[in-house]
Amino acid sequence: MDQKNVQHADHRIIDGKKIAEAIHQGVGAQARELRARGLEPHLVAVQAGTDAATAIYIQKQREKFAKLGIRYSHVHEPGDATLEHLLGTLHGLGARADVTGILLMQPLPPQIPPSQLEEAIAPEKDVEGVHPINAGLLVHNRHIVAPCTALGAFAAIEATGVPIAGKRAVIVGRSNIVGKPIGLLLLGARATVTTCHTATRDLAAETRRAEILVVAAGKPGLITGDMVSEGTIVIDVGIHRLEGPPVKTVGDVDFDSVAPKSSWITPVPGGVGQITVAMLARNTITWATHAAMRKR
Ligand code: NAP
Numbered sequence: 001m002d003q004k005n006v007q008h009a010d011h012r013i014i015d016g017k018k019i020a021e022a023i024h025q026g027v028g029a030q031a032r033e034l035r036a037r038g039l040e041p042h043l044v045a046v047q048a049g050t051d052a053a054t055a056i057y058i059q060k061q062r063e064k065f066a067k068l069g070i071r072y073s074h075v076h077e078p079g080d081a082t083l084e085h086l087l088g089t090l091h092g093l094g095a096r097a098d099v100t101g102i103l104l105m106q107p108l109p110p111q112i113p114p115s116q117l118e119e120a121i122a123p124e125k126d127v128e129g130v131h132p133i134n135a136g137l138l139v140h141n142r143h144i145v146a147p148c149t150a151l152g153a154f155a156a157i158e159a160t161g162v163p164i165a166g167k168r169a170v171i172v173g174r175s176n177i178v179g180k181p182i183g184l185l186l187l188g189a190r191a192t193v194t195t196c197h198t199a200t201r202d203l204a205a206e207t208r209r210a211e212i213l214v215v216a217a218g219k220p221g222l223i224t225g226d227m228v229s230e231g232t233i234v235i236d237v238g239i240h241r242l243e244g245p246p247v248k249t250v251g252d253v254d255f256d257s258v259a260p261k262s263s264w265i266t267p268v269p270g271g272v273g274q275i276t277v278a279m280l281a282r283n284t285i286t287w288a289t290h291a292a293m294r295k296r
Contacts, residue, residue: 011259014156014235014266016274023155023278028068030285034292035069041288042071043101043127043280044093048086049079049109058105064277070284079109086112087120094122100288101127103280106177124290127283130177138181141188144290145283150181152275153214153235157186160233160264165190170206172196172223172252173216178237182214203227215252225257234258234265237272 031041045061047054058074065072075093077086093099102125108114118130126134129145137143157164169191173179183193196206204227207213215223216237228234238252251268259265266272 011262012160012264014159014264014271016152016156016266016271019155019159020274020278023275023282024064024068027070027278027281027285030289031069034285034288037292039100039288039292039295040071040098041100041284042073042098043103043284044073044075044099045103045105046075046077046086046089046093047105048077048081048112049107051105051107054105054107061277061280065281065284068281070281081109081112083112083116086117090117090120090122094120094125099125100291101125101284103127104130125287127280127287128177129181129283135176135181138184141184145286146185147177147181148279148283149178149216149237149272149276150185151279151282152272153178153182153216153237154185154189155275155279156235156266156272157212157214157233162233162264164212167191167211168194168209169212169214170194170196170210171214171216172203172207173214173218173237175216178216179214182216182237186212186214217252219252220250221252221254223253223258225254225261228258228261230261231263232261234262235272236266236268239268239273 034041045058062072075089077089093102102121104117104121106114119132121131123131123133129147134145138146169186171179171183174195174197179195183195187193194206196203200206207223207227208229210232212233213228214235218238220240234253236251236253240250242248242250249269
């Protein structure tokens, strides 16, 4: 089914592109303002190794940032780089006055523990909100930035206009970068949050209770129509490229069976992924603005 052309009386498609464009407008204007004040926002993406998906993300980010007038650089380290070397790279970027944002691309090579590198990112340049200080601020609902995908999923829910407070929200996935921060954002908005994972005893029983369902499991088509109640807001964070033929990009939600039961649903592609890149730009501008304030 062509998701863009779905017309169903009872559900509506959340248009990630439209939400992203609105964010881009604000971000582009802020970038111009900062430059006029003599501060150039500058994000540096650090990649170690040759993950194919990472290369695609970097290309997309570079193109988007060029359009928004935000400087974007890429530091590409070899897959056999040592932890000490990568720590040195991150500390070096943290010390550079011309760098206002640092993005550590994941996955990292298997010999590198992500937590040690995340702790080496200067918190005031941490555009993914992965440093323990930024993660802690999110727990306290006092965050300055949060992980971009979580912000993207939350913005998709907000775009429906449906009040979040009091809703039963169910998240499938508990990763530090996606599932947990989405749960914290929803808790901050006073939803009643349940987080599911592979040890959850009866996933379908949990997802059927959801009024807002966010799926970030990394399993194509995991959620099917029988696992969702009528009228649920469904946010699909998963992105998978199926080699086909035909080659297809799908999410963690089986769109065809779930969409007719949902009140609102994000498509894949064209949903959360679009908003995530916009949030990366927004977080970059947020830290650049903080840098400008420190300069005053
Ligand atoms: P991850 O680190 O692999 O985490 C997956 C989570 O889902 C884990 O907590 C896992 O449980 C849980 N899970 C997996 N299979 C499950 C099942 N059958 N039942 C219940 N829970 C299950 O993945 P991630 O980095 O959070 O990413 C999740 C998805 O989002 C991926 O498809 C990824 O490509 C996508 N993504 C999208 C964007 C975007 O911009 N839209 C950005 C980043 C990631 P355990 O903890 O028990 O293992």
